[in-house]
Amino acid sequence: MENPDPTSRAPEQQPLSSPQDQAPPAAPEPVAATNPVSDSWARGADSSEAPTPEPDDDATRVIQTDEGATDGLAKCSRCGATDISLNVATGNLRCNFCRFEWSAESANDAFDLDGDIGKLLGVTVGSGSSDIVPSTDEVMTFKCSACGAEVLIDTASSTQARCHWCRNTLSMNQQVPNGAVPDMILPFKVPKETAIASINKFVQKRRFFAHPLFRAEFTAENVMGVYLPYMVVDINAHARLSGEGEHQTRSYTVKVGDSQQTRYDADLYNVVRDFDVHVSDLTVESSSDRLEQITSQNSNNIINTIMPFDVENAVRYDSNYMKGFTSERRDSNLDELSPIAFTQAEDITRNRVNSTLGFYDRGVRWTQQDVNVRGQRWVSAYLPVWLYSYQQHKSNGKTFLHYVAVNARTGETMGSVPIHQGKLLLVSGGVEVAGIIAAIVLTALGI
Amino acid sequence: MTTSAMVLAVHDQVLASGGSSGDDGGFIGFIFLLSGFAFYALMYFRYRNADKRHRHESETEATLLNMKKGDTFVRSKTGMSNSRMSGANSHEVRGARRKFF
Numbered sequence: 270m271e272n273p274d275p276t277s278r279a280p281e282q283q284p285l286s287s288p289q290d291q292a293p294p295a296a297p298e299p300v301a302a303t304n305p306v307s308d309s310w311a312r313g314a315d316s317s318e319a320p321t322p323e324p325d326d327d328a329t330r331v332i333q334t335d336e337g338a339t340d341g342l343a344k345c346s347r348c349g350a351t352d353i354s355l356n357v358a359t360g361n362l363r364c365n366f367c368r369f370e371w372s373a374e375s376a377n378d379a380f381d382l383d384g385d386i387g388k389l390l391g392v393t394v395g396s397g398s399s400d401i402v403p404s405t406d407e408v409m410t411f412k413c414s415a416c417g418a419e420v421l422i423d424t425a426s427s428t429q430a431r432c433h434w435c436r437n438t439l440s441m442n443q444q445v446p447n448g449a450v451p452d453m454i455l456p457f458k459v460p461k462e463t464a465i466a467s468i469n470k471f472v473q474k475r476r477f478f479a480h481p482l483f484r485a486e487f488t489a490e491n492v493m494g495v496y497l498p499y500m501v502v503d504i505n506a507h508a509r510l511s512g513e514g515e516h517q518t519r520s521y522t523v524k525v526g527d528s529q530q531t532r533y534d535a536d537l538y539n540v541v542r543d544f545d546v547h548v549s550d551l552t553v554e555s556s557s558d559r560l561e562q563i564t565s566q567n568s569n570n571i572i573n574t575i576m577p578f579d580v581e582n583a584v585r586y587d588s589n590y591m592k593g594f595t596s597e598r599r600d601s602n603l604d605e606l607s608p609i610a611f612t613q614a615e616d617i618t619r620n621r622v623n624s625t626l627g628f629y630d631r632g633v634r635w636t637q638q639d640v641n642v643r644g645q646r647w648v649s650a651y652l653p654v655w656l657y658s659y660q661q662h663k664s665n666g667k668t669f670l671h672y673v674a675v676n677a678r679t680g681e682t683m684g685s686v687p688i689h690q691g692k693l694l695l696v697s698g699g700v701e702v703a704g705i706i707a708a709i710v711l712t713a714l715g716i
Numbered sequence: 717m718t719t720s721a722m723v724l725a726v727h728d729q730v731l732a733s734g735g736s737s738g739d740d741g742g743f744i745g746f747i748f749l750l751s752g753f754a755f756y757a758l759m760y761f762r763y764r765n766a767d768k769r770h771r772h773e774s775e776t777e778a779t780l781l782n783m784k785k786g787d788t789f790v791r792s793k794t795g796m797s798n799s800r801m802s803g804a805n806s807h808e809v810r811g812a813r814r815k816f817f
C-alpha cells in the first residue's frame with residue numbers, strides 16, 4: 270500500500286496495525302515493516318497520480334482526493350504547534366498557539382467539480398467515496414512522531430485524537446476504505462450560541478403540549494456539533510417522458526335531480542418531452558442509520574429536512590476542521606445509494622418539466638419515463654449539523670430519540686418535541702365537544 | 717400506533733380538503749364534526765414534524781437543455797365531473813426517504 274509518492278507521507282506517520290481492543294499506549298516500539306491493513310488499502314491508494322481505471326470495473330474514473338494528505342501530526346506552518354481548529358467566525362483553520370489562520374483548498378477547485386455537467390460521461394468517483402472494505406478496522410492506530418507512543422483514532426466518531434503522553438493532536442487525512450475520511454468537508458459556519466438560540470426558540474413555541482419530563486430536562490446547551498456523512502452527486506442524463514395531458518375548454522353547471530353540479534369539457538393531448546437534464550449537487554445521506562426515516566420509529570426525517578447545504582463551498586478534507594466536533598462514518602456504497610439518487614433525480618426532472626406543462630391545467634399523466642444516465646459524479650462529504658437529541662422513555666417501555674437539528678450553514682432549524690399525550694387528548698376532546706355543539710347550532714340555524 | 721394511523725388519516729383529509737378548489741361544500745361541517753381529531757392532528761404534526769422532509773425535487777439545482785416538445789391533439793372529452801385529470805402524476809414524488817410506517 271505504500272504511497273507511490275514517497276514525499277507525501279513522512280515515515281513516522283505510517284499507520285500501524287489496528288488492534289480492536291483499546292490497549293493502553295504501549296512503550297514505543299519500532300514500527301514493523303509489514304502492515305496488516307495494506308491489502309485492504311490497495312484499492313483506494315493504488316489509483317493515485319494518474320487515475321488508472323480499475324480493470325474489473327467498467328471504466329470508473331477516480332478523482333484522487335487525498336493526494337499529498339498526511340496522517341499524524343498536522344503542524345501549523347508558522348510555529349509548528351498541533352493545536353489547530355476551525356475558527357467558526359472566519360471559516361478558516363486557526364493555530365490556537367500563534368493565531369495564524371489559513372484555509373483548505375476549495376473542493377470545487379481542487380477536484381474540478383465545477384465543470385460543465387454536460388461533459389460528464391461514465392462514472393466518476395472521489396477516492397474518498399470508494400466502496401467500504403468490511404474488514405477495514407474502525408479503530409486505527411498511529412504512531413506519535415513527537416514522543417513515539419501509539420495513538421488510537423476511533424473513526425466511528427472522529428478522525429483525530431490526542432496523544433495521551435505529549436498532548437499533541439494526531440490527524441488522519443489519508444483515505445482508508447472504511448468510510449471515515451471523505452473527499453470533502455463543509456466547515457461549521459453557524460456558531461454554537463446561535464444554534465442554541467434557534468433550538469430554544471423552536472422548543473419555546475412548542476411548550477404547551479410538550480411532555481412534562483422533557484420540559485424539565487430540556488437544555489439546549491447539550492447540543493452537539495456533528496459532521497454527518499453524505500454523498501453529493503452530479504448527474505448528466507437524457508430523458509424522454511411521454512403520456513397524456515388535458516386542457517380544460519369549458520366548465521358549466523348542470524341540474525342533477527335537485528342539486529347543481531359542475532361539469533367540465535377538455536381536450537386530450539399526447540404529450541412528449543425530450544431533453545437533456547443536468548442535476549447538480551444532489552445530496553443523499555450515506556449512513557444506513559440516517560437513511561432510515563420511518564417517523565413512527567425515529568426522527569431522522571428531522572435531520573433530512575434541514576437540507577440543502579451550500580456544498581459548493583466545501584473544502585478538501587482536513588481533520589483539523591473536526592476538532593471540537595464529532596462525526597459519523599459513511600457505511601453505504603454507491604450500489605446502495607445509486608437507486609435512491611436516481612429516483613430522486615427523476616423526481617427533480619419531473620418537477621422541472623412541469624414548467625413546460627402550463628397549458629395542461631387539468632394535469633398530465635406520464636405513462637413512459639425513459640431516463641438514460643450518461644454521466645455521474647460522486648463525491649463524499651461531511652456536512653455540519655448542530656444536533657440536540659432527547660431520549661424519551663415511553664410508558665410502554667420503548668424509547669424514542671427526538672432531535673432538534675440546526676443546519677450549521679444556513680441556520681435552518683427543525684425538530685421533534687415529545688408530546689404530553691394525556692393533555693393533548695384532553696384538549697382535543699374539548700375541541701371536539703365544542704365542534705359538535707357548533708355543528709348542531711349551525712345545522713339548527715340552517716347554514 | 718392506532719392513534720398515529722388515525723391522525724395521519726385526518727391529516728391527509730385536512731390537506732386534501734384544504735387543497736381542493738372548493739367543490740366540497742360540506743367541508744365546514746366536516747371540520748366541525750372532526751374538529752377534535754383535526755386539532756389533535758394539527759398539534760401532533762406541529763410538535764413532532766413527522767410530515768417534514770427535504771424537498772429534494774424542488775430544492776436541488778437542475779437545468780433542462782435541448783428541450784423538444786411534442787403536443788398532439790387526440791380528442792375532446794365532454795361532461796366530466798372531475799376538475800382534475802384522473803391519474804395525473806407529473807407532481808408525483810417517489811424518492812422521499814420519509815415514511816410513516
Ligand SMILES: [Zn+2]
Nearest residue numbers: 345348364367
Ligand atoms: Zn502556529
Ligand SMILES: [Zn+2]
Nearest residue numbers: 413416432435
Ligand atoms: Zn505523543
